[in-house]
Amino acid sequence: MELLAALTLGLIGSFHCIGMCGPIAIALPLTHSNWISKILGASIYNIGRAFTYGLMGIFFGLLGKGFKLAGLQQWVSIVMGVIMIISVLFPVVLRNRAQLDGLINKLVSRLKKAFSNLFKNHSYYSLFLIGLLNGFLPCGLVxxxxxxxxxxxxxxxGAMYMVVFGLGTLPVMLSVSLIGNLISTRFRNRIRKFIPVFIVIIGILFILRGMNLGVKYISPKLNKTNNTEMKMMH
Known part of the structure; x- marks a missing residue:
């Protein structure tokens, strides 16, 4: 259920990613003579992004593990769900969308200038590094x-969750890298309307999961073995 949520978030959210990462994806040095090499290069770039997300997943999964050992996993799940829902219902950060888009464009522009050597280099290694660095760009969906x-x-x-999320963005981002901004703005805007709804659904699922209701897949009983072992050690 968790990985399915991550994959769906990546798939639907990738239409939002076009505005954020699209300029970088379009600017990739894919000058290879045949389509197979271009597809491979664009895939390596996206694998680089997924790799960064995986590293983030390890760190934040470890943080979640600490909460779990402290017996706070249920509360963490509920709090994370509430945060997701609040971010949709009270999007304070997104009130001035024009200003946000301007900041994003400046950030992308500076990133391209700072790593201009990578864009000049047509190697697969450079494409992987571009994707790796791209993964650290600030993004609400991330x-x-x-x-x-x-x-x-x-x-x-945690690592698998983030990697699957990254792979979920692959179809759209791969298309952007190879064909340019093929998907119309009108279609993207229609899809993006569903993103807040889906985030709320995921938030509700996390809240239900934390409530430990004993409902298979949705709110299964959490394993209390770790807590029992810790008590026995004392």
Whole structure:
């Protein structure tokens, strides 16, 4: 259920990613003569992004593991769900969208200038590094995915959650890298309207998960083995 949520968040959220990462994806040095090499290069760039997300997942999964060992996993899941819902209902940061887009464009522009050598280099290694650095760009959807990684309460699960989220963005971002901004703004805006709805749904699922209702897949009983072992050690 967690990985399915991560994959769907990546798939739907990738239409938002076009505005954020699209300029970088279009500017990739994909000057190879055949389409197979171009597809491989664009895929390596996106794998670089997923790799960064995986590193984030390890860190935040470890943080979630700490909460789990402290017996706070249920509360963490509920809090992460509430944060997701609040971010949609009270989007204070997104009130001035024009200003935000301007900041994003400036950030992308500076990133391209700072790593101009990578864009001049046509090697697969450079494409991987561009994707790796691209993964660190500030993004609201990534923050939502991070909240999910924390709620997993496990290092491996957190890493897998973030990697699957990154792979979910692959189809759209790969298309942008190869064909340019093919998807119309009108279509993107229609899809983006569903993103807040889906984030609320994920938030509700995390809240239900934390409530420990004993409902299979949605709110399963959490394993209390770790807590029992810790008590026996004392």
């Amino acid at each position: 923050y939502m995915a991070i909240a999910g990684a924390v709620a997993t309460g496990e290092v491996l699960n």
